[in-house]
Amino acid sequence: MxxxxxxxxxxxxxxxxxxxxxxxxxxxxxxxxxxxxxxxxxxxxxxxxxxxxxxxxxxxxxxxxxxxxxxxxxxxxxxxxxxxxxxxxxxxxxxxxxxxxxxxxxxxxxxxxxxxxxxxxxxxxxxxxxxxxxxxxxxxxxxxxxxxxxxxxxxxxxxxxxxxxxxxxxxxxxxxPHPFYGWEDENITPDQPAPDFVNGWQVEKLDGSNCNNAGDGFCDTPPDYLSYRWSCNVTGTSNVVQQDPNGEDFVSDGTLFMSYSNSGCKNRFSLDQIAxxxxxxxxxxxxxLTVAPAAGSLVIPETENITVLSPAPAALIEGSSVRLAWQPVPNATHYLVQVNPFSIFSIVFNEFIVDEPALTFTNLLSAETFFWRIFPFNAYNTCGSFTRPANFDTGNVTASQDLLAGEQLRVTPNPSGSGQVFLELESRSSGPAVWQVLNLQGQVLQTQSFQAITGSQRIPISTLQLPTGLYLLRLQLHDRMAVEKFLLN
Ligand SMILES: [Zn+2]
Incomplete structure (x- = not known):
């Protein structure tokens, strides 16, 4: 849903x-x-x-x-x-x-x-x-x-x-200026030589004779009279042929960033424009003008995987927030962090920029697997890439320990892939007790009564019949109850 x-x-x-x-x-x-x-x-x-x-x-x-x-x-x-x-x-x-x-x-x-x-x-x-x-x-x-x-x-x-x-x-x-300077909001007349002046400004000629005083005034940007968005051909020039004041045919250069060609045509400033x-x-x-940054301080190494420091692997997140922390990436001063309730990121629900390798994420839903990835960058270099996603799980029943001081319920190993886990109990009294295994929807999958003893005890529970996933172990001990989550992988 x-x-x-x-x-x-x-x-x-x-x-x-x-x-x-x-x-x-x-x-x-x-x-x-x-x-x-x-x-x-x-x-x-x-x-x-x-x-x-x-x-x-x-x-x-x-x-x-x-x-x-x-x-x-x-x-x-x-x-x-x-x-x-x-x-x-x-x-x-x-x-x-x-x-x-x-x-x-x-x-x-x-x-x-x-x-x-x-x-x-x-x-x-x-x-x-x-x-x-x-x-x-x-x-x-x-x-x-x-x-x-x-x-x-x-x-x-x-x-x-x-x-x-x-x-x-x-x-x-x-x-x-635009290379077609003077022609803003003007249209060319097809198949006719352009006038010598447009809007009081000299019209640039193909032979370069007036390049310093016409158009944009740069001699290495050729004539261009096209002041509307236009598409280029494979050579990066216009299909529209124009005539200069001498009647010479030419096409416009769409590779210049300052022209009005489509973005796909553009890839350069001319040397005179750069100067x-x-x-x-x-x-x-x-x-x-600012001081150059230290040599080598801008390169951010390609980072394929997040080295996750928190949460711990297979940790079960309780409450509504989780602290995400990771190994810093060299030269990264900031991280863009995305967190999604699914593994694809074509649409992103949670996006953050942090200036430390950590983030407290507070928008948790229950019974979800969350995926997160980081994009390291610094003020000069935002050209990096995302790591692969890491993930963590949340449950919809809060684990709780309503036991006496000094008593404890644990599930080991956690996670387990061996077909068996152990209920480890530290109890201050003996008497009848019940353990149950539940799924995250709260359905009881297994129930077993046993005799609790004072001190430590360890009870094996077979998980061979259970598919991989998150489960809850619930213990009833007299009037006291404890719930622990565990993961089968
Ligand atoms: Zn412009």
Whole structure:
């Protein structure tokens, strides 16, 4: 029944997320070519590419509605942040999580217009970091960079691990225009040479003669006039043929993150774009410069299995909470922990981020097997993977010992796979007694009376007829009762 409830929940979640599906514009950034960028592009050979990695703090804000519903999942945040860092690896720019994820519950920000975005960033921006807000609907766009208030808004649906919207918007943050700069909200006229100017800006020619003063001003990004979302062919270029002002035919390069091609086409910044972004950090945003982390401190070794410290193997969890603890993974400062009442994790019911190798999980159900796995990471490296799941069991009857001080009931060995367990009793009085074996539904499977003696005694109980699983041993001794759980494996 419980599993059915989970399934129903899953169906509802899928329906709810589909009902939100909508067409978002690729990018809402309104960004001119800054005077700094004009100056940079006018330098004799730009700036040489910096081989030293720049470490840049980035603050992630995950926004939900007023009820705290609709957050992007922690795992998706981690995986998408990994994609962002991979996209900037060739640029030698490495972002790191300035602080833990900052959660905001505000329906006005969750689905906002530009005014709402301005308010959100004004209210919540952290100093000395690139502030990125992951919301449901950022003013009808996949994302945008808001220069005035200096923040980035991203839609959940365009910021999945295979998307490159995040890289595109951080490119804007670091001064990059679209390669089709000037053509925003303009359409090309098919089969006709483009005009010399569009929106007062020079139209870039195929021969490179005006590349420094047209389009995005970078000479290693070829002409591109496509200011709508487009699909590329296998060579990563557009199927749409455009004509430059000289009447020369060309197609757009969809491999550039700053273009409007589909995410699947994109895989690079150009060398001039990289040089500009590095120089922009060094010259315009020195507050984002940080000391490089210690060499070798970022690599997280592949960890296949959790080395569980708690709960003990085959321990039977009592009460409503359990302490999960594990051997630390080298270089991991944080762990994403998932706990599920089944062994698959395609849908996750309990997800946590902890900054120590331990977690107290309080959402236990009775008579379930819980599975849990960990994803080790640090602020720089969220590209790791999950361990295999470990598991523990809970019962629906609480074990109890209503015995006198100095008396004790034990079941040994526990767990047992030998077809036999022993009832071990420490008693302070002698007399008639009864033991029973019950399943977790409370059904009595075996009953036997015996004579208890003062002191220690050990009674064999055959379990050959019992399938593997959890059982209860109940002892009645005069007016006293004790219940112990045991596992047959
Ligand atoms: Zn853009």
């Amino acid at each position: 419980k599993k059915l409830t989970y399934l129903l929940f899953f169906v509802l979640v899928v329906l709810a997320s589909n009902s939100y599906a909508q067409e978002l514009s690729p990018c809402g950034t309104q960004l001119g070519i800054s005077s700094w960028l004009r100056d940079f592009q006018a330098r004799p050979s730009g700036s040489p590419r910096n081989d030293e990695t720049l470490y840049v703090p980035l603050q992630i804000h995950v926004v939900g509605n007023d009820d705290g519903v609709g957050y992007m999942s922690k795992l998706t945040v981690m995986r998408s942040f990994c994609t962002l860092n991979n996209d900037f690896a060739d640029a030698n720019i490495q972002f790191f999580l300035a602080n833990p994820i900052h959660y905001i519950d505000n329906s006005t920000y969750y689905e906002h217009d530009f005014d709402g975005g301005y308010d959100m960033m004004t209210e919540h921006n952290f100093p000395n970091a690139i502030n990125c807000y992951i919301v449901q609907d950022p003013a009808g766009n996949c994302g945008y960079f808001f220069p005035g208030v200096d923040g980035i808004a991203l839609s959940k649906s365009c910021t999945q691990p295979n998307d490159h919207t995040w890289a595109h918007e951080v490119g804007h943050f670091l001064s990059l 500009a972004m590095q120089a922009n950090i060094l010259e315009e945003r020195p507050n984002l």
